[in-house]
Amino acid sequence: MSADRRPGVRPLTVLMSVYNSERFLAESVESILGQTFTDFEFVIVDDGSSDGSREIIERYAALDSRIVVLANEENIGLTRSLNRGLDVARGHYLARQDADDVSLPQRLARQVEYLDRHLSTGLICSGIEVIDCNGRTLARKLPPESDSGIKAGLLIKNHVIWHTTVMARLAEIHKAGGYDPAVRYAQDYDLWWRMGRSTGFGGLGEALVRWRSNPEAISSRSREEQLESMFATSLRAVRESLDPGEALDEDAYHRFWRAYHGSAGEIRSGDIDRLGPLWKLLAERKEELPETLKNLGKTVQYLLSAGKFAEGFRLFGVISSTLPGSPRMSALVPGLLKGAVKAVLPGGLK
Numbered sequence: 001m002s003a004d005r006r007p008g009v010r011p012l013t014v015l016m017s018v019y020n021s022e023r024f025l026a027e028s029v030e031s032i033l034g035q036t037f038t039d040f041e042f043v044i045v046d047d048g049s050s051d052g053s054r055e056i057i058e059r060y061a062a063l064d065s066r067i068v069v070l071a072n073e074e075n076i077g078l079t080r081s082l083n084r085g086l087d088v089a090r091g092h093y094l095a096r097q098d099a100d101d102v103s104l105p106q107r108l109a110r111q112v113e114y115l116d117r118h119l120s121t122g123l124i125c126s127g128i129e130v131i132d133c134n135g136r137t138l139a140r141k142l143p144p145e146s147d148s149g150i151k152a153g154l155l156i157k158n159h160v161i162w163h164t165t166v167m168a169r170l171a172e173i174h175k176a177g178g179y180d181p182a183v184r185y186a187q188d189y190d191l192w193w194r195m196g197r198s199t200g201f202g203g204l205g206e207a208l209v210r211w212r213s214n215p216e217a218i219s220s221r222s223r224e225e226q227l228e229s230m231f232a233t234s235l236r237a238v239r240e241s242l243d244p245g246e247a248l249d250e251d252a253y254h255r256f257w258r259a260y261h262g263s264a265g266e267i268r269s270g271d272i273d274r275l276g277p278l279w280k281l282l283a284e285r286k287e288e289l290p291e292t293l294k295n296l297g298k299t300v301q302y303l304l305s306a307g308k309f310a311e312g313f314r315l316f317g318v319i320s321s322t323l324p325g326s327p328r329m330s331a332l333v334p335g336l337l338k339g340a341v342k343a344v345l346p347g348g349l350k
Contacts, residue, residue, distance in 0.1 A: 012040035012112060013091030013170065017081040018057065019047040021099035023133075024212065025056050031102040033064055037109035040095075043068045043085045048075035053099075079179045079187040086170075086178050095167040096188075100212045102131075107208040111167040114202060121147070122172035122199025123192070126165040128211035138213060143203035144288070150201040152288040155237050155281070156260060157295070158189040158230050161201070165209045172199045185226040189233045231257050242277050249274040260299045264306035272314040283322045293319065 014032050018025060032042055044067060046054050054071065061067040070084055086094070093115055097103060107126065114124045127142035143160055144150045153160035166188075176194040179187045192201075234257060239248055252274040255267045282289060296319050303312030 010039065010041050010091050012037070012093045012095060012108065012167075013085075013089040014040055014042045014095045014097060014108070015045075015082065015085040015089060016043070016097050016099055017045045017047055017078055017085065018049060018053050018099040019075060019078075019081075020049045020051045020053060022049075022052040022056060024100040024214075025053055026060075028097065028099050028101055029056070029060050031104075032097060032108075033060070033066075034105055035103065035108045036105050037112055040066060040108065041068055041090060042066050043070065043089060045070045045081040045085050046072065047077070047081045048072045077184060079181055079184060082179050082187070083181065086173065089170055091170055093167055094170045094173060096163055096165075097209075098164040098212075100214050101164045102210040102212075104208050104210070108167070110204060110206075110208060114204065115167065115169065118200075118202060120200045121202045123161075123166060123168040123195060124202045124204065125150075125161045125167075126204040126208035127206055128162050128165060128209050129207040131210050131212050133212065133214060135210075140207050142205050142207065144291075145203040145205050146288070147200045147202065148285070149288040150203055151196050152285040153291060154189070154193060154196070155241060155285075156234055156257065156292060158186055158233070160291075161188070161192055161203075162209070162211060163188040164211060168195070169199070175199075183229060185222060185229040186233065187229075189230055193233055193237050227258070227261060230261075238278060238281065241281055246277045246280075248277050253278065256299075259302055259308075259311075260295060262302060264299070264302040264308055267303065267308055267311050269310055272311050272318060279318050279322055286322065 016028070016032075021028075029042075029044070042064075044057050044061075046057055046069065057067075057069055061069050068088065070088065072081060072084070093112060095108060095111065111124050111126070115121060118124075125143050127140065129137055130139040130141065131137055141162075143162075143165075144153055150160055172195055173191070175198060176191060178191070180190050183190045195201075231254060235248075235250060235253060238253070242248060252268075252271040255271050256275060256278075258264075259267045282292065286293075296315065300312050300316050300319070303309075303315065
């Protein structure tokens with residue numbers, strides 16, 4: 001890391017916002033304090049918690065001088081709380097962690113090393129090990145590793161970059177304007193897209209964070225509002241990526257996007273054909289979109305299961321023509337045909 005001569009600057013700030021997270025908070029805090037990379041400040045924002053979270057934070061702050069505590073007098077939400085943390089952060093780099101997740105001991109060291117070596121990269125993320133509330137492993141997910149792969153994946157879906165796995169150059173976050181206070185949910189997706197206009201992204205092909213699937217989390221409580229916030233960013237991303245003069249049918253894209261995220265009932269006849277500019281855009285990036293192709297295959301199944309046969313098979317045709325000869329496409333065919341049969345015959349194939 002190049003030396004930064006500003007007074008009080010640290011190599012790294014870790015930023016966590018906490019709201020009524022007492023159940024998992026101690027484990028999460030300890031996973032940061034126990035990192036093999038130790039030269040950091042740990043900014044924790046208590047967003048007006050009414051449980052025992054504040055007491056837990058204060059207890060750890062009394063034991064470790066790296067912890068900086070910010071306390072909101074009332075709950076102001078994740079976006080504004082994170083911006084409060086950004087305002088006081090003194091790190092050259094900034095890492096995020098959610099209050100119910102667990103970083104593996106080498107996480108910070110691996111990400112600092114990567115950013116030190118890749119000067120054109122402004123953000124690095126990692127994979128996740130998905131765990132339940134009892135710490136049992138449910139799945140393992142990895143991000144694309146290339147800048148182009150990450151940015152292509154962000155066109156339609158947020159969870160190409162998991163917020164809690166990110167480390168970024170603080171200057172790049174400030175350059176992009178920080179978190180937008182007007183975006184209450186999926187504020188990370190909005191920030192990543194804005195940052196990506198001026199800096200490179202990278203992904204580590206290893207799971208460095210244990211990400212908790214928690215029914216009490218914000219993403220589960222406010223799923224509908226979060227989806228609409230995600231859609232707004234996706235729509236902007238697609239529009240900004242189209243060739244000059246090309247226009248996207250925004251209503252058709254909204255209905256397709258909802259189907260892509262598991263709600264197939266709204267799609268209308270002709271919507272798939274109205275999205276020609278989108279299919280052209282994805283075709284230009286087809287080598288960078290293996291997960292998107294897989295999810296498009298699932299969307300076909302959602303459509304068929306919802307009785308949207310014409311659009312389901314039309315999307316199947318688009319996938320086939322957009323990515324001809326793809327091994328992933330061939331692997332999808334049996335499942336898609338099985339889904340079609342099941343949709344027509346509830347008992348499926350025996």
